Amino acid sequence: MLLGVIADDFTGASDIANTIAKGIAPEGGLRTVQYLGVPRTDAAPDVEACVIALKSRSIPAAEAVAQSLEALDWLEAQGCRQIIFKYCSTFDSTPEGNIGPVGEALAKRLGEKGVIACSVFPDAGRTIYKGHLFVGDRLLNESGMEHHPLNPMTDADLRRWLGLQCKDPVGLVDWSVIRRGPDAVRAALVTAGEKGETLVIVDALANDDLLTIAAACAEAKLLTGGSGIALGLPRNFIKAGLAKGGKPEVDAIDGLDAVLVGSCSRATLAQIERHSTGHPVLAIDVNKVMDGTLKADDLVAFVRANHGKAPLVYSSSKPEEVAALQEKYGREAVAHKLDALFAQAAKALFDAGVRRIVVGGGETSGAVVSALGVTSFRIGPEIDPGVPVLVTEDGTGLGMALKSGNFGGVDFFEKALGAISGTGA
Known part of the structure; x- marks a missing residue:
């Protein structure tokens, strides 16, 4: 298996599974399965990517960390080369977690620093600029998400919001770096890691920015964010000759x-x-x-x-x-x-x-x-x-x-x- 995803809810799992399965033209995506909870058996041999859907977004942070690490153990046992921690494109969380605690725990287990945190999904109107999350033309905290019944989002400054959840300082790679290309992004993430920043908010305004980020992170063990961060990852594996690509197909269901x-x-x-x-x-x-x-x-x-x-x-x-x-x-x-x-x-x-x-x-x-x-x-x-x-x-x-x-x-x-x-x- 090439790519493994740990998602903090079931709809978000479907969202990123969709992104991975369809990929981008002309290559297409990976053969993808979504699991509901951590599987108890190995994946089928033809599966190239799998998404483990947890219900961990709104549970106590310690429980979310434990479930996510269990999922990571299974994915590593399947031979996954790259891991994604997937959360909502509106960064649904509280000042206590669970994005920061889970992200840092996964990074520590994998020995990673300078890990991207990018919840951008341009096709659904989610963009980040100077570390601030927009929903359409509104800041996150003015988009209606401030009224969320479980995780009201009252601050669009993701670096500040994530900083409340994290033990380590939170970094930022802004759009001026993204526009300079993959090498510049990769270098900025390395610098962030050297400064002790485990999670790094990364700006993006369009799908092209997500492709730049994907190219920069081709060798990264861990990425975190919304489904958009997976947009260019199938292409990385296809270019490396590890996958053939294609379109997702399933049987039609009537009734x-x-x-x-x-x-x-x-x-x-x-x-x-x-x-x-x-x-x-x-x-x-x-x-x-x-x-x-x-x-x-x-x-x-x-x-x-x-x-x-x-x-x-x-x-x-x-x-x-x-x-x-x-x-x-x-x-x-x-x-x-x-x-x-x-x-x-x-x-x-x-x-x-x-x-x-x-x-x-x-x-x-x-x-x-x-x-x-x-x-x-x-x-x-x-x-x-x-x-x-x-x-x-x-x-x-x-x-x-x-x-x-x-x-x-x-x-x-x-x-x-x-x-x-x-x-x-």
Whole structure:
């Protein structure tokens, strides 16, 4: 195996798996599998890249470190030449972690310094300039991410934010260095390491910058960041004669469908509104979930009553409504109840024959996939930037799409169901 990824949530894992599998023209990408949790057996011989999806973004930092190191052990046992620690392109974290603690722990185990930290994803509007993260034309802390229910992002200065999480000083390679090419970037990272900087924020404004960074890091043991940092890595292996390249392909999955959404992002709210104009939707009353009067059976009954119509069930709300519910019941209690509700509903729907399932939201995706007992996916074609078709490897004939909250066009849900069945994307 050539490339191994440790991702801190399930949708982010799909995002970077998509980037690696499609690669860039004309070479294409690597044969890629996404695992749900650390595998207990070796990867298949034809796998060139694998992504281990953890649910470690919002757990205590020490637990996230332990899980990530376990994943690293497995990847090294598979012979991986390069490791990526993948986190969200909006740098979702708190002042305590988990990006800094995990990144430093992986770097220490691999004996690395001057490791890039670059969450750039230009195709989704994420760029970094002078160490500040932008979402479109807005600073991160003015993009809506300041209202995130679990990891509110209140500072766009990533060097300062990451510095709160790290034991070692955090460096910066700004865009003036990037524009000078791979050799300049490589030299800057070496200098950062010599100064004791383990993690280094790296600017990038466009995909060409990501290709420059990839070329600079061709021999690096560890990279950290969003899915964009993997853009040029397949090309490195193909040029070295270690892989042939190609396009991702999976079997089409037809049959009954369902859409389950637990994200509160602005993009997701717009997608739900669009979907509701032509398809049945059910809004979850969180108060009824908390008092036990709304159960998974109610969600399943709604979906089954609307088979063939792309039914959608959602718990998404505006930020002020989410804040009021968290104040009333407690943030963790609400999250736990909703995750359990979606998980139970997904399992019942699968048992009832639903084989195309689209999920919105990272935490919701993790809960659903765990409940379904999925252990690995083959990566198929891209639906929208950062979101591929996923098909289970275990022969159950389940096709999925796991969408991070802010990803996807306004018509994403209908498009995703079509892509899974081979009629779109």
